[in-house]
Amino acid sequence: MGTPHTLLSGIVGSTAYGLAREGSDIDRLGVFAVPTEELHGLRRPAETHVTRAPDSTLHEAAKWCRLALAGNPTVLELVWLPDRLYETRTPLGDELIGIRTAFVSGERVRRAYLGYATQQFKRLYDRGDGTFSVDARHRTAKHARHLRRLCHQGYTLYTTGRLEIEVDDPQAYFDFGERVARDAMAALPMLDDYQDRFDRTASALPDEPDEAPVEAWLRRVRRHFYGAGA
CATH class of the missing domain: 3.30.460 (Beta Polymerase; domain 2)
Incomplete structure (x- = not known):
């Protein structure tokens, strides 16, 4: 670079x-x-x-x-x-x-990661019912993988104080992306679940950086x- x-x-x-x-x-x-x-x-x-x-x-x-x-x-x-x-x-x-x-701090990590994940969901939802082009379906699946990763990374950082870069089960992310490419609303339960987890869990991070x-x-x-x- x-x-x-x-x-x-x-x-x-x-x-x-x-x-x-x-x-x-x-x-x-x-x-x-x-x-x-x-x-x-x-x-x-x-x-x-x-x-x-x-x-x-x-x-x-x-x-x-x-x-x-x-x-x-x-x-x-x-x-x-x-x-x-x-x-x-x-x-x-x-x-x-x-x-x-x-x-890193608890509230800022929560706000940033959930905020980015919510933006990804909005992109998915705005694309409609899955009847779009192959290229659009590929982009939708990619955004869905980003959504899942952001939720997992953010929650792990929030609860452990460490940011995990490499995902544990790549295929699960690709499977999730394909499901969401067929129906954007399939991403909503996972997003809601992580929002609930953040609400119920005390952070390992300080209140302020x-x-x-x-x-x-x-x-x-x-x-x-x-x-x-x-």
């Missing part, structure tokens, strides 16, 4: 979950730092770089931290990947992995790249 100051990057998405099939895209996510002096000018540098073919997204360090503190499921994956999926690891990137639990180590890490990044040039 290509900016001059990538701190941490790896393969995320279906490959990381164990849900990739022939023809699946390989998605990459990373964190980079701009030279600190660029933050003092009239115009702020871009905070996100997205490329296609290959598919990659890089967030600037401060933006990545803000997203992670909000419980964003996609960005949080980056600091919980198996070692084999990292493609760039620097000392500052390893430090970020080391403070990963500081980013611990911003102090995050702030300290970001300041180390700024010191490290002061005078680094473009």
Whole structure:
């Protein structure tokens, strides 16, 4: 992945979950730092770089931290990947992995993961009764797999304090996706069940994220790249 100051990057998405099939895209996510002096000018540098073919997204360090503190499921994956999926690891990137639990809190994880899952369900429901094209059915099945994964990952993180990236039973996710592709409402009982589980279960996570180590890490990044040039 290509900016001059990538701190941490790896393969995320279906490959990381164990849900990739022939023809699946390989998605990459990373964190980079701009030279600190660029933050003092009239115009702020871009905070996100997205490329296609290959598919990659890089967030600037401060933006990545803000997203992670909000419980964003996609960005949080980056600091919980198996070692084999990292493609760039620097000392500052390893430090970020080391403070990963500081980013998460019970209410924000619940809100983010259930919120994303609910968005996926709305996409499924809006597609109608399953009488659409083959391509649309494939997209619907994919969104259904995302819904199931978000519910499971979010609940596991909420109750154990750990984010599980790879799913236990990939075939169950594909079977679920096919059922939902035939009838979007087939996803609703599972979504309702997880909402009930969140309601009934005390979280292992703190009420608020611990911003102090995050702030300290970001300041180390700024010191490290002061005078680094473009």
